[in-house]
């Protein structure tokens with residue numbers, strides 16, 4: 001038995017993994033298996049998007065965390081012996097992947113952004129290192145070859161009509177030594193930057209905390225979220241940590257990133273490197289942000305931003 005297995009916490013993330021999983025399974029001439037939490041409503045879509053088999057993980061009781069499924073997944077993997085096992089690289093996904101890999105006594109390559117099959121079905125994977133300044137090639141020498149893949153690395157798989165697949169329910173997990181006592185939603189100032197379509201990020205070019213209101217207004221007018229560089233959150237404490245982007249903060253993939261008074265140091269750029277369009281406003285024409293921008297305005301943000309707001313208001 002063999003196969004390419006994909007596991008994600010959320011439906012959209014599964015579809016991204018099915019996209020690359022389908023390609024690899026077809027090259028290996030094996031089946032594509034999607035593991036999902038017990039939600040029958042998603043099964044056909046997974047099959048339409050390439051899954052030959054859907055393994056339904058048991059529904060979890062309120063006191064159980066997703067980690068409770070790890071022993072069930074591991075038992076099934078021991079029986080089925082997959083060739084490849086891909087996990088969506090969210091925080092939880094990475095934790096679970098590491099736990100599965102250690103129990104299967106196999107290797108795990110994290111944050112892979114490219115996966116190609118080399119000789120003898122060996123996966124050649126690439127991951128960014130040194131804040132994106134370098135590319136590292138890695139191979140997993142043990143079986144199953146496991147990798148975590150950052151979300152939005154691949155487009156969601158497209159549906160193919162008329163596909164059929166099998167569905168199996170996996171058994172309930174054994175009693176866990178871990179019990180969730182309570183779940184609380186984290187209070188956020190606003191939406192999650194990683195899911196934002198537009199991000200307007202402020203940097204130290206902004207002189208005073210109260211000036212953030214002007215940038216917040218700009219962000220609202222373009223339907224975006226307010227982000228920032230690390231010093232704005234960590235040193236000045238003008239915005240919470242979850243608003244900062246970069247190598248030691250969040251990485252997002254918005255359609256549009258607008259940097260306002262941001263110099264564009266590599267540690268920050270890593271946080272929006274995959275944005276579709278990058279714009280910057282900076283007084284210094286030699287600021288590194290312009291090297292990664294599609295559109296740049298050399299000018300004082302205190303002149304440019306009010307004018308942008310004025311123009312945008314006319315269009316509403």
Ligand SMILES: Cc1cc2nc3c(=O)[nH]c(=O)nc-3n(C[C@H](O)[C@H](O)[C@H](O)COP(=O)(O)OP(=O)(O)OC[C@H]3O[C@@H](n4cnc5c(N)ncnc54)[C@H](O)[C@@H]3O)c2cc1C
Pocket residue numbers: 202203204205206228229230231232244245246247248249250260261262263264265266267268271281282283284287299300301302
């Ligand atoms: C190990 C390590 C990890 C790090 N991780 C991160 C990280 O995850 N995220 C992160 O953001 N940083 C990180 N940093 C810090 C990073 O190196 C930069 O120092 C930081 O990103 C710079 O922030 P900034 O652009 O706000 O400030 P600055 O570099 O001070 O830039 C301010 C910019 O504003 C411009 N400006 C000034 N006045 C105006 C005006 N009136 N109008 C328009 N433009 C103006 C200036 O020309 C300048 O380019 C890290 C650093 C280290 C060493």
